[in-house]
Each structure stands twice: as structure tokens, then as C-alpha cells.
Amino acid sequence: MRIIDLSSPVDATGWEPDPIVHRIMTPAEGAVHMSEEMKLHFGLEFDPAELPGGELLSLDTLTLTSHTGTHVDAPSHYGSVGTYGTPRTIDQMPLDWFLRPAVVLDVTDVGIGTIGADRVRAELERTGHDTQPLDIVLLHTGASRFTGTQRYFTDFAGVDGPATEYLLDLGVRVIGTDAFSLDAPFGHMIREYQETGDRSVLWPAHFAGRRREYCQIERLAELDRLPPTGFRVACFPVRIKGAGAGWTRAVALLDEETV
Structure with a gap:
């Protein structure tokens, strides 16, 4: 078995909105x-x-914050109330969500902005991956090349609401990205809202977690080293009682025939 580290470091020398x-x-x-x-x-x-x-x-x-470095967001991070009940904190999440077959979707050409449902669907079909409930989906946006710099927090792509709902409809409960956020950059969302007045463009991926229970892995790395499919991801979050997120040493587990 080959193990590939998918985690970005907690590095006090790098640029962070909340300095380490x-x-x-x-x-x-x-x-x-x-x-x-x-x-x-x-x-x-x-x-x-x-x-x-x-x-x-x-x-x-x-x-540091629990959202520094590679981490898993819990449902309680998305809001205090969910339509399904009280959102669970990171220490309450089922461990079997975090050791699962995975697929990588290459969306590096999007650059900065929003990744829609049609693009996610087409890329998933291109991989040929037969998505099963609880499979982990990883978005390779290319943003990790800016890790440690201010651009990492502004120059990336995130999914919109329909794209998030599409994956949740497939039974996916853990969605990962190599970007700072699963949503589009803050500035991009705010400008779109100011132009359209449409509140649904504001943090749609996170707010989907108020309606459907799921977790995000943010700030992954090395997704370009993975095949599109045929591997597992282990991303157990640190058990911080009552927290909305927990750090993880995410890794990909590849069988020898997959390498």
C-alpha cells in the first residue's frame, strides 16, 4: 500500500488571516x-x-483556530440550528464517514469563482467513478500552490448551492477541497450578491449544511498526485469537544495495483 499525505502544514511562518x-x-x-x-x-x-x-x-x-491547516468542518460550524435537528459538533461525528473510497474531480481550469452542478456532474462522469453513499469527493482546484501566501485566501474556486446539493443527493457526506473554503472566495460572493441581490450566492456550500448534515475537508494538498479514482481517504478529525471543526492529517491510501 502507498500512502500520500494530503495535508497542508500548520506553519506559523506562513500568511494567515488569524496569525498562528x-x-x-x-x-x-x-x-x-x-x-x-x-x-x-x-x-x-x-x-x-x-x-x-x-x-x-x-x-x-x-x-490558532480549529480552521487552520487541513481540517474537517462539523455541521455545527454551519449554524446553530438545522432542519434535521441540532447540528453535531466535531467530536460527535461518526468515524466511518472519514475512512472511505474517494474520487478526485479536476476543476483546475475554473481559476477563481464558482463551480456549478453541471461541471461537477460532468467531471464525475469523466472519472468513471461509480459513486456510492458515503464516498468522499475531493475537488482539485489547484489553489494549494498558493499555500502560505495571501493569495491562498482570495484566488480559488468553490462550489455553488446546486453543486453541493447534487453531491449530497448521491449520498456523499464528506466533500473536500484543496482551497481555503468549499465556497467561492468571500469577495467573489459579496460582489455577486451586490450585483444580483440574490442571497443564495452567499456561502451556499456551508449553508447547505443547515438543511443536510455533512462535513467538509478544507485546505487539502497534493491532490495532483492522486489518480481520479481507485483509492481511499483517511481523514479522522481531532476530537475537540464541542468544536465546529477539528484538524486532520488527511492521507490517501492507494493499493499497489492503483499506483
Whole structure:
């Protein structure tokens, strides 16, 4: 079996709308910290110099959102009320949604803007994939080439409402993208709304989750390394209690004959 990493890194050096703070305690600093904690909490004296090289363990402390890096959006992210009941949080989602056969739809030629239902349907037919309920659909938009830059958050394509509904009608419950959002860029949606007055163009993919329970994987990477079909995706979200999203180390699992 071959494993392909589909995850973008959590990188404090890259550009983010909500900057990442990554504080690193070195092994030497960890030794001093441990010594201070032992004295504070247990009244014990310990000289860090007694440790090999005067070092103990490193420790990383990060400040970031649950939507930083590759992550899975839970239904509760889309709104507080769903027509199907109370939207579930990420820790409540069934694990069998996140290890499934998958298909990649190549929509790289769209550039910036909206991907419609006809395009999704045609691309799915082109792959020859026989879509089954709970299959995972991945959208290869090409946006991941801008990861770490400001363009990643503005230059991409997202699906519209009918395209989302089409996939949900097929029984798909996890839709992934290598872009910042499954919806079109914020600026694109706002301008279209201002021109048309049509509220349905505002975050249609996310708001579809208020009517139909499903999850999104956003900020994937390396989708160009995958065949259109014939593989599985594992994308188990981190179990953050009560959260609207959880980070995931998404990977593709390819059998040897698929490679």
C-alpha cells in the first residue's frame, strides 16, 4: 500500500488571516521549567544540570483556530440550528464517514469563482467513478500552490448551492477541497450578491449544511498526485469537544495495483 499525505502544514511562518503563534520551549528550557514546577508544586529541589546535557523535553504551545491547516468542518460550524435537528459538533461525528473510497474531480481550469452542478456532474462522469453513499469527493482546484501566501485566501474556486446539493443527493457526506473554503472566495460572493441581490450566492456550500448534515475537508494538498479514482481517504478529525471543526492529517491510501 502507498500512502500520500494530503495535508497542508500548520506553519506559523506562513500568511494567515488569524496569525498562528508558535512558542517553542527547548529541551534545555524544559529542564529548567520542570525544576521550577517541582519546587512550586511539590517542594522538591532538583538541579537541571543532573540531566544528560542539562536537557529534559521540548514543548510546543500554539495559538490558532480549529480552521487552520487541513481540517474537517462539523455541521455545527454551519449554524446553530438545522432542519434535521441540532447540528453535531466535531467530536460527535461518526468515524466511518472519514475512512472511505474517494474520487478526485479536476476543476483546475475554473481559476477563481464558482463551480456549478453541471461541471461537477460532468467531471464525475469523466472519472468513471461509480459513486456510492458515503464516498468522499475531493475537488482539485489547484489553489494549494498558493499555500502560505495571501493569495491562498482570495484566488480559488468553490462550489455553488446546486453543486453541493447534487453531491449530497448521491449520498456523499464528506466533500473536500484543496482551497481555503468549499465556497467561492468571500469577495467573489459579496460582489455577486451586490450585483444580483440574490442571497443564495452567499456561502451556499456551508449553508447547505443547515438543511443536510455533512462535513467538509478544507485546505487539502497534493491532490495532483492522486489518480481520479481507485483509492481511499483517511481523514479522522481531532476530537475537540464541542468544536465546529477539528484538524486532520488527511492521507490517501492507494493499493499497489492503483499506483
